[in-house]
Every structure is written in structure tokens, then in C-alpha cells.
Amino acid sequence: MSNLSSLLVGHRVANWENKALDQDVVNKIAAGEIIVAPMHALKELLENSVDAGSTAIEVLVKDGGLKLLQITDNGHGIEKDDLPILCERFTTSKLKSFEDLMSIGTYGFRGEALASISHIAHLRVTTRTATSSCAWQAHYADGKLTPAKPGQSADPKPCAGRLGTQITVEDLFYNIPNRRRAFRSPSEEYAKILDVITRYAVHREGVAFSVKKYGESGAGFSVAAAATKTDRIKQAYGGGVAKELMEFGTEDAKWGFKASGYATNANYSVKRTTLLLFINNRSVESSAVKKAIEQTYQMFLPKGGHPFVYLCLDIDPTRVDVNVHPTKREVHFLNEDEIIDLVCANIRENLAKVDTSRTFKTQTLLPGLAPMTPMNNRRAVATAETPDGDESAVSRRASTTKKPYENNLVRTDSKMRKITSMLPPAVTRGDTQDELPSTNNLRYTNTGREPVQVRLTSVKTLRAEVREAMHNGLTEVFASLTYVGLVDSNRRLAAMQSGVKLYLVDYGLASKEFFYQVGLTDFGNFGLVQLQPQPKLRDLLDIAAQYQIETAPDCADLDRGQVVQKVHDQLMGKRQMLSEYFSLEISDEGLVEAIPLLLKGYTPCMAKLPTFLLRLGPFVNWTQEEPCFRTFLRELASFYVPEQLPSGRRRDGPRPSKPDLADTAMGGTGGDDRDQEDEDEVEVEVDQNQNQTVDERRKELDHALEHVLFPAFRSRLVATQDMLKGVVEVANLKGLYRVFERC
Structure with missing residues (x-):
């Protein structure tokens, strides 16, 4: 083996050699596991005091326990001979063998609390037993006795003191600066200390507890020993x-x-x-x-x-x-x-x-609603609830009940009388008002897809944009709304109540923002709306292009076939992405198999599907990721917005011009946020839908608004600044009371 190889082998052996940790490091690691915060030190000391038979425990705190934590009890105290080993690890009088753990009945048993505290704080113990003529005071550091001042003896010193033990912990975590800097504020730590004390104060009957901040005369919390x-x-x-x-x-x-x-x-x-x-x-x-x-x-x-x-x-x-x-x-x-x-x-x-004793207050917001309990029966009901029919008890209870101010009462049941019941019917129909609309035999099955966790930076950025645009006050209004009724399906206005205020809401604008946010939160995890029969993509695009060219003068010179081919090729080329991200399924043969399901229980107007697909060509930015997701989800949200239903009589006369596709139909990036559901366009689309009448659709829409859309707004909608223009306060109960008080 060469000298170089020998050197490398020796180096590796030296690096992998095991060494025992220094005992001081071991003790600090153990202390960090047991004493995580001042509240944990207090809990250990508190339990020791209770184990000592104390009937009164006093706690003094400074800077949330980081600067000073002192606990004083009147228990049986600590013998002088036990003080030298008091803060050594695993020193306890409560265990003799491992089998004792099977029947342990005390709080402390491992003997680590005081040892751990002594390694991360300055610890002083003053104690006196019933057989001792005086108290003894000792200081500890790193588990051992230490002198109070340099040059003095470390042995315990006699001093004045009452029966029991006082433990003073100063400068907690002074030698662990990272742990000390992690605490947010002294007030937060003090609140945690209060939580520990109040828990034991509730549980330990017969023990008095008190806690106060250093320098304050009054206690932050105290309870007497005799308290139940x-x-x-x-x-x-x-x-x-x-x-x-x-x-x-x-x-x-x-x-x-x-x-x-x-x-x-x-x-x-x-x-x-x-x-x-x-x-x-x-x-x-x-x-x-x-x-x-x-x-x-x-x-x-x-x-x-x-x-x-x-x-x-x-x-x-x-x-x-x-x-x-x-x-x-x-x-x-x-x-x-x-x-x-x-x-x-x-x-x-x-x-x-x-549960039979629960009491509720009901109030009728709208006139004409009969009370739930007839007035002539209320006295009989109250009499039946009292023993032996004691009517005097009933009168006493009625006289002591404080009547709330009427201008603070609000309607709390959405099933109560609605605004639509006060309006004259537009046309006479033979059906009843209580009949629920058809659900078109909707059936839901499991797609079998595994949930996808989205980590795309672009999606996170778009979600952050929604949070930054949030309007807190309007979000609270929607979060506490009660649906009142549909006001105008042509202008897409509904009434809702929040607190003592009544609002008119453009539910088209609210729906558009809601479905855009659903698109962001459920990105990549949409359900599927299966289409049966499956229409051809080219046929749907041809219908939308023909209508656009006929109704928009600026689009009259466009070649319909060229527009359809351009959008068709673009969507066919993006089929995999549309399926993976947006659940828009298009087969290899160009059949639209499924569209995304954004909200269970609500199906968009399928007559808008051709226009939605056509707009995916020019109005979606397909060249950049973030703008692509934003513009596509905006178009999808517009498709899901409830359509404007026409008035009872069809209007005649020229139609207003449409925003044209001329500038962008042949490959522009688009990104226009135009609301595609304007009135005349939807009137034609509704006429194209031969499977249901306008009256049937209006009934379905009314049901969806009350039972699906507005409950979804209440639970999920983050109202943005732009939605302020679509919400108008029309009545304030307190304001109305002030007006009528002048009359």
C-alpha cells in the first residue's frame, strides 16, 4: 500500500472513531429535553410541592419566568443531609427498583427536574423541616453545591425561614442563548405559566394557589384552599x-x-x-x-x-x-x-x-310571520314546566328576563319567509312554490384519481395575489351571510343578510371570483362532468364562431373555417396538459369527453360550452405558465357563472355590438377579463337549449343559489377589493329604527 493510501485510510479511521460526549454536554442535552420553557420548569416544581404535602403554594414571576421564577410552599421540606445530592441526576426518594414504576402514584419520580434546572439557570433552595430549628439555604450550579459568592464555602448555610421549601430560579437559559432568543415575549410566557397554575388549581382541592408578577402588589390569580x-x-x-x-x-x-x-x-x-x-x-x-x-x-x-x-x-x-x-x-x-x-x-x-333546558330567542325580521308558539298557549307551556303548576314562579321568571333591544335582533333561520314570497309572480304557473327543481338525474362516482399535491410556483403566486387583494370587511360579510332570495335573474341580483344589514349582491360577479378561487385551490384535482353523448370539438367551435361572426360587426370579415381550425389545432395540441391540470378531456378523435367539475351539486349552463371552448384559443396566454393558468381559470370561472335569464318577453330591435375577436383570433395571447355572459348572447344560448324552458331553468337557478352557491360563498369565498362594486347595502335595521323613531 502506498504512503498516500495509508494516509487516506488512517484519516478515515480517525474521522469515524467514536468518542463519549463530555458529561456537561450530556447534562445540557437532557436539560433541554425536560425544561423546554419556563412553564415546564414551573410544572416540575409545582408537582414537587404537591408531592411534599403542601396546602399553600405561591409563585412569583419576572419577565415571564426567564428572569425570575420563584415557588414557595408549606410542605414537609427537605432534610439538610439531602441537600448535597438534591440536584444530582436520577436522585429520588420515590423509586427503589424498576418494578416501582408499575405502581407509581406521585408526580415526580426520575429525579431530573432540579438537576436539569441547575444546568441552565442559577438555582437557590431555602428549606426547613418540622424537626429543624432553622431553615437552610443552598446554591447550585451544574447539579452540584456552589458558593453564593466567590471565596465562600459551598456548604448549606443556616438562615431564617418558615416551614416548607422555597425554590428560586434566576436567569433561565442564560447559557443557552439560542433557546432564550426563541421566546417571543414575556407576556406570552406568563400566560402559559398562568395556564399551568389554573389547571392544577382546578384539580387540587384543598390546596391554595396564587401567582403574581414581580413588583406588583396584587395577585394575577389566586384561589383559597377551601374553595370547591x-x-x-x-x-x-x-x-x-x-x-x-x-x-x-x-x-x-x-x-x-x-x-x-x-x-x-x-x-x-x-x-x-x-x-x-x-x-x-x-x-x-x-x-x-x-x-x-x-x-x-x-x-x-x-x-x-x-x-x-x-x-x-x-x-x-x-x-x-x-x-x-x-x-x-x-x-x-x-x-x-x-x-x-x-x-x-x-x-x-x-x-x-x-338539553331540555336550552333556551332560544326567535325574532321575525319580515312582517306577517306567525310566532312559533301561539300566544294563548305560552302561559300553559310555562305553567307545565314549573312544579305543581306554580304560576307565581312563571311570573317571577318573566319579570326577571331582560328583553333584548329589537334593533339588535337578526333573522337566524334561512327557512323563514323570503323576499320572493312578497313579490307578485311574473307569470301564472300551475306548479307549486314548494316543488323542488329537477336535478337532471345527476349521479356522482369516484374517479379513482389520487390527490395531487401542487407545488408549482406559479399557482402559489396566483393564490398569494388573491390573499393580497382580500377585503377583510367584505369577507366577513360573506362568511356570516344568510340568503334572503333572488331579486332579478336578468341583472343577476340576489338579496342576502349579514348581521342587521341587508345587501343586494351581483351574484354573477361573486360567482366569477368564487370559481376562480376554487380553480386555484383545487388546481390539478378537479372532478369530471362526463358528457353523454360526446360532442365533437370542431362542431362546438363552429357553432360559437358562426354566432360571433354574425353578431359582431368587427368579426364579419373573419374566415370562420380558419378561426375554427386555428383554435381546434391549439386545443388538440394541449390535450395532455388540459387533462392533467384542468380535467378537460378531449379524445384523440376530437370528442369532448368531460369538462371540469368545480362545485358538487351545481352544473353550469351547457349552452355556454361552445363559447367557452372558442375563447380558450385567443383569450388564454399559452406561451407563459403563470399567465396561462390565470387566463384559463378566468375563462373557466366565466363559464361556470350562472347565465342571465331573459325577461318574460323577448326584446326586439338591434343587438349591441360584441367585443370582437378580430385582433386575437389568429393567435394573439389575449388575457382580456371581459365577462362573457352579457344578456343578449345568453338569450340566444338559452334559446339554443331545447331541453328545458326558461321557467324551468329559472327554478333550477333559484334552487342552486339558495342551496349550493351562497352556502359555498359563506364557507370558501375570499372577497376581494374588486367585489366591492358588486355589493350594495340597502337596509340597516339600526338605521331604520333611528329613522322611524323620528316619525
Whole structure:
């Protein structure tokens, strides 16, 4: 072997040689796993105080616990002889052998909390036991005793102090600057500390808790030792939660558990679930328990509503593994699914019992609607609900009920009387108003396509453009809308309500923006609308070109055959891309097999299909990726916009001129955002649709607006600045009250 080869081999061996990490590095790694934030240090210290039999725990915080975190208890204290090894790793009085883990009943057991804190902070312990004549104070660094000042002895010093232990943690993460810089603000860390304390304050009856910021006289939170469970919940989470609480509990010897707790009933609802979960008195998290509880409440709360639940599970220690997570945030236990099902069933049963006490306020926005309960029956109903028919109780309840201001009441049921019922019918028809339109025997099947994850920069850029153009106020209006009714199908106007305001909406403009956004969000994952029979692409293009040349004077000199051939060749050459990205299926023989499905339950007017396909030639920029996607999706959105239905009588006279295709029909890039559904064009297209009358289509459109389009707007539409011109406020209930008050 040459000298060079020997050198290289030796170099590789040296690089791959294993070396034991320095013990200081090992300790800091362990400390970083256990003490992730000030709240974790507090949780460890808090649990130690409870294990020590404390009945009063006080917490002092400065800069969110990063500068100072001090916890004082009145527990049994720490013996002086134990102080030298107090902060050494794996030093504990709670375990003797590994088998003790099978029946552990205390919070701490590994002896790592104080050791970890001493490696990343300045730690001071002051403690006194019942048998000691004075308190003893010790300082720690890196798990060992250290002198309070340079040159002094590291041994514990006698000092004045009360029974119990005070642990002071200063400058947390002072030697881990990257971790310290990661914290956003002291106020955010203080809020997390409050969350830890309030959880244990609710659970640990018989223990007083208080926490305050350094330098402030008043406590941020405090609860007395004698406070009951409901008082503690009220103190920690407010009276709104406490007054709607119901108690629940269940147990099963087969699965070795007992569950108890408090949960809010169906009258309480907030945007986010609050779950206080304790397993064998240990505060833990469980996504499975939380998800199951949220599903239980779905049938009782309004959409988007969530409960408050305090759940205490006592499980046979032999069935629980607490040694799962460094911070003891999670535990594993046997028969988890069965236990969760039994607990949720008990909560559901209790919810059903109290569901009869739910109260609702109804109000009639439009005149002429009879109340749901006849006035002469209300007193009888109220009397029946009181024991022994106590009518005085009814009168007392009525006198204490605060009547809301009428100008703040809003219509909350979209099935109530609509504006269309107040308008005279345009023509007399034999059918009934309640008859639902035909669905044309639509059937949905699974395409078998795998979902595609789109990572194209161009699509992400287009989505970002929509977010940047978002109008917050108008988006909130659409997100809380209640559909009122169709006003004018010719001008595409509908009425909707949001809060106490009534709006007229150009649903054509809203639909165009909505379907463009659907095209971006579902890009590459559209459904398919199968066409039967399958029309020829050339025939559809020929129909659209002939109509365009006949109606637009500027297009009269165009060669129809040349225009059709140009667009036909362009679409045939792009068939693979059209199929992959947009689900527009064109066969090798030039048959249009399928078009994209953007919204289930809604089918666009198929009479607009020829014009849509023709416009894909000149009005889509096929040369660049981002403009291509933008212009194609705009054309697709225009195709999906509901057509303008004509008035009852066909108009005579010359037609207005159309925007021409002359400049772009022979290969221009286009990109014009013209709305292709103007009135006269659609009148002809509707006349071409021989399968249904205008009245039938109007009924289908009315049904689609109420049950498909406007609910989709409410759930998915991001209203943009350009949509402001299509929404007009026509009534404000509070404003109307002010007007009529002057009369």
C-alpha cells in the first residue's frame, strides 16, 4: 500500500472513531429535553410541592419566568443531609427498583427536574423541616453545591425561614442563548405559566394557589384552599363557564378506571375547546381524548362551537405507563379506545338530559310571520314546566328576563319567509312554490384519481395575489351571510343578510371570483362532468364562431373555417396538459369527453360550452405558465357563472355590438377579463337549449343559489377589493329604527 493510501485510510479511521460526549454536554442535552420553557420548569416544581404535602403554594414571576421564577410552599421540606445530592441526576426518594414504576402514584419520580434546572439557570433552595430549628439555604450550579459568592464555602448555610421549601430560579437559559432568543415575549410566557397554575388549581382541592408578577402588589390569580371545584373553575375560567357546568362520572371494573369531572352543557359554546385532562392526578395531553369529546359535542353545539371539559381519570397504575415523555406531558394506558368511548357516552347521556333546558330567542325580521308558539298557549307551556303548576314562579321568571333591544335582533333561520314570497309572480304557473327543481338525474362516482399535491410556483403566486387583494370587511360579510332570495335573474341580483344589514349582491360577479378561487385551490384535482353523448370539438367551435361572426360587426370579415381550425389545432395540441391540470378531456378523435367539475351539486349552463371552448384559443396566454393558468381559470370561472335569464318577453330591435375577436383570433395571447355572459348572447344560448324552458331553468337557478352557491360563498369565498362594486347595502335595521323613531 502506498504512503498516500495509508494516509487516506488512517484519516478515515480517525474521522469515524467514536468518542463519549463530555458529561456537561450530556447534562445540557437532557436539560433541554425536560425544561423546554419556563412553564415546564414551573410544572416540575409545582408537582414537587404537591408531592411534599403542601396546602399553600405561591409563585412569583419576572419577565415571564426567564428572569425570575420563584415557588414557595408549606410542605414537609427537605432534610439538610439531602441537600448535597438534591440536584444530582436520577436522585429520588420515590423509586427503589424498576418494578416501582408499575405502581407509581406521585408526580415526580426520575429525579431530573432540579438537576436539569441547575444546568441552565442559577438555582437557590431555602428549606426547613418540622424537626429543624432553622431553615437552610443552598446554591447550585451544574447539579452540584456552589458558593453564593466567590471565596465562600459551598456548604448549606443556616438562615431564617418558615416551614416548607422555597425554590428560586434566576436567569433561565442564560447559557443557552439560542433557546432564550426563541421566546417571543414575556407576556406570552406568563400566560402559559398562568395556564399551568389554573389547571392544577382546578384539580387540587384543598390546596391554595396564587401567582403574581414581580413588583406588583396584587395577585394575577389566586384561589383559597377551601374553595370547591366549581368555585375554582369559576375563579380560573370565568362565571360564563361555571354557570353552565354539569357534573358527570362513570367507572368500569373491567377496564380498571374511574372517570369524573365537569363539562359545559349545550348552552355554552366558544371557538376553541378547553380540555383539562388529569390521569392519575397528572396533567397530560391527549389528542385522542380531545377529538372524541369534540365529536361528542358536534350534535349539541352550533357549527364551530366547542366546549369546556375538566376530566379526571383514575386508572389502575399497573395499566398506565408514565415514563413516556421527558416532561411527563403524555402517558399511555391500556384499553384507551374503550375507556374513551365510555367517558364520551356518559357525557353524551348527561348532555341529552340537560338539553331540555336550552333556551332560544326567535325574532321575525319580515312582517306577517306567525310566532312559533301561539300566544294563548305560552302561559300553559310555562305553567307545565314549573312544579305543581306554580304560576307565581312563571311570573317571577318573566319579570326577571331582560328583553333584548329589537334593533339588535337578526333573522337566524334561512327557512323563514323570503323576499320572493312578497313579490307578485311574473307569470301564472300551475306548479307549486314548494316543488323542488329537477336535478337532471345527476349521479356522482369516484374517479379513482389520487390527490395531487401542487407545488408549482406559479399557482402559489396566483393564490398569494388573491390573499393580497382580500377585503377583510367584505369577507366577513360573506362568511356570516344568510340568503334572503333572488331579486332579478336578468341583472343577476340576489338579496342576502349579514348581521342587521341587508345587501343586494351581483351574484354573477361573486360567482366569477368564487370559481376562480376554487380553480386555484383545487388546481390539478378537479372532478369530471362526463358528457353523454360526446360532442365533437370542431362542431362546438363552429357553432360559437358562426354566432360571433354574425353578431359582431368587427368579426364579419373573419374566415370562420380558419378561426375554427386555428383554435381546434391549439386545443388538440394541449390535450395532455388540459387533462392533467384542468380535467378537460378531449379524445384523440376530437370528442369532448368531460369538462371540469368545480362545485358538487351545481352544473353550469351547457349552452355556454361552445363559447367557452372558442375563447380558450385567443383569450388564454399559452406561451407563459403563470399567465396561462390565470387566463384559463378566468375563462373557466366565466363559464361556470350562472347565465342571465331573459325577461318574460323577448326584446326586439338591434343587438349591441360584441367585443370582437378580430385582433386575437389568429393567435394573439389575449388575457382580456371581459365577462362573457352579457344578456343578449345568453338569450340566444338559452334559446339554443331545447331541453328545458326558461321557467324551468329559472327554478333550477333559484334552487342552486339558495342551496349550493351562497352556502359555498359563506364557507370558501375570499372577497376581494374588486367585489366591492358588486355589493350594495340597502337596509340597516339600526338605521331604520333611528329613522322611524323620528316619525
